[in-house]
Amino acid sequence: MRSRLAQLSRSHAVLATLVAVIAAAVAGTTVGYAALSKDVTLTLDGETRQVSAIGDTVGDVLAAEGIDVGDRDLVAPAVDEAVADGSAIAVQFGRPLELSVDGASRTYWVNSTDVASALGEIGRRFDGADLSASRSASIGRKGLSLDVVTPKVLHVKLGGKDLEKRKVAALTVADVLDSMGFELDEHDKVIPSLDTAIADGDKVVVKDIRLATKKVQREVVDAPVVEREDATMYEGEEEVVREGRDGVRAVTYKLRFVNGDLVARKVVRAKVRVKAVSTIVNVGTKEEPTSNFADGSTVWDALARCESGGNWAINTGNGYYGGLQFNLGTWRAYGGTGYPHQASRETQIAVASRLRDATGGYGSWPGCAAKLGLPR
Structure with missing residues (x-):
């Protein structure tokens, strides 16, 4: 009997229920009439019925009714307790x-x-x-x-929306999105994958990916530029030999958007309507001299020695070039081409002579002209 009470103590709430059932049953039962046969109120898992049984103990009554009980079942009173006419027995099966x-x-x-x-x-x-x-x-x-x-606190970012904290009862990433009513499109990317189990503090990110097609019937195609090396021109010099002409094409693009932003564009079909004409540009490859101390006995040589130390190829980056230190505007105004320091001594003297003749003296070089006593 004591061992059975110890068993019953494992579930106090259920035991209390059984006792209440027994008390109610006994209160409503009349005294039996036969000495050997006893009227007993029997409650199994909350369902009550009246039985007549011959036996002295709870165990005898249960056996007479064909009811087997084990260690996991709760029986009140205990199976070895005596029964009398009008007793109540309750069993809560495990x-x-x-x-x-x-x-x-x-x-x-x-x-x-x-x-x-x-x-x-x-x-x-x-x-x-x-x-x-x-x-x-x-x-x-x-x-x-x-x-x-169980519910879990997660950090969720859906497409272009801000990251938010949500408490969701979910087992996997797919459960999270389903509970939030978020419908995935065919191309959307989910990190981590949909079948990943989640835990408190995890982060779920959905990249909203959309693919689209765009057709342009008349798209301008920039004229390509073809560069040709020219050994007669100095490095850094370019000359347009032929002006190009833009073309026109009909084109179909495949576009890829991520969270609403265009991230990729690919041509899937194109048809030329007007063919573009290339622009042809000659590019100089001739190495530019860094010094040219060609000398002579003319007044120009004396003036060059004063202006530039006699270096007809000098270019210090101060906006004045060559032995006679022309600025680019004056040089081109009097027939010079390209840059002064790239021209020969003779060409520079020829341009300087035209300048002198036009101005009536050497006043374009005031400092050195005064130093050399040249007319200005």
């Missing part, structure tokens, strides 16, 4: 509760007959969780398999 919590499984033996009571019996109510059966669902003698998905 049953397996196969519990899977976020994918981790464990089996509990409970005596409760509904989900809510069974969870309370094992001390795991799972408030806010999603259950595979309602809390009011009954649990039969064969037991119940119950899946539980």
Whole structure:
């Protein structure tokens, strides 16, 4: 008897219920009439019926009714307790509760007959969780398999929206999106993958990817530029030999948008309507001299020695070039081409002579002209 009471103490709530059932049953039962046959109120898993049985103990009555009880069943009074006419016996059968919590499984033996009571019996109510059966669902003698998905705090970014914190009862990334009512399109990318199990603090990101087609009937095609090396021109010099002409084409693009932003464009079809004509440019390859101290006995040579140290190829970057230190505007105004420092001594003297003749003296070189005593 003591061992059975110890067994009953494992489930105080269920035991209290059994005692209440017995008390109610005894209160409503009349005194039996036969010495050997006893009228007993029998309650099995909350369902009550009246039985007549011959026996001295609770165990005898249960055996007479063909009811087998085991270590996981709760019986009140205990099976070795004596019974009398008008006694009440209550049995709450044990049953397996196969519990899977976020994918981790464990089996509990409970005596409760509904989900809510069974969870309370094992001390795991799972408030806010999603259950595979309602809390009011009954649990039969064969037991119940119950899946539980607990709520988790996640950081979620859906497409172009800001990152937000959400509390969601979900097991996988797919469950998270489903619970939030977010519908994925065919090309969307989800990080991590949909079948990934989630835990508190995880981050879920959905890249909203959209593919589109764009047709342009008349798109201008820039004229290509063809460069040709010219050894007669100095490096850095260019000359347009032929002006190009833009073309026109009909083109179809495949566009890729991520979170609303265009990130890629690919030509999938193109048809030329007007062919573009290339621009041809000659590019100088001749190495530019850094010094040219060609000398002579003319006044120009004396003036060059004063202006540039006699270096007809000098270019210091100050805007004045060559032995006679022309600026580019004056040089070209008097027939010079290209840059003064790229021209020969003789060409520079020829341009300087035209300048002198036009101005009536050497006043274009005031400092050195005064130093050399040249007319200005």
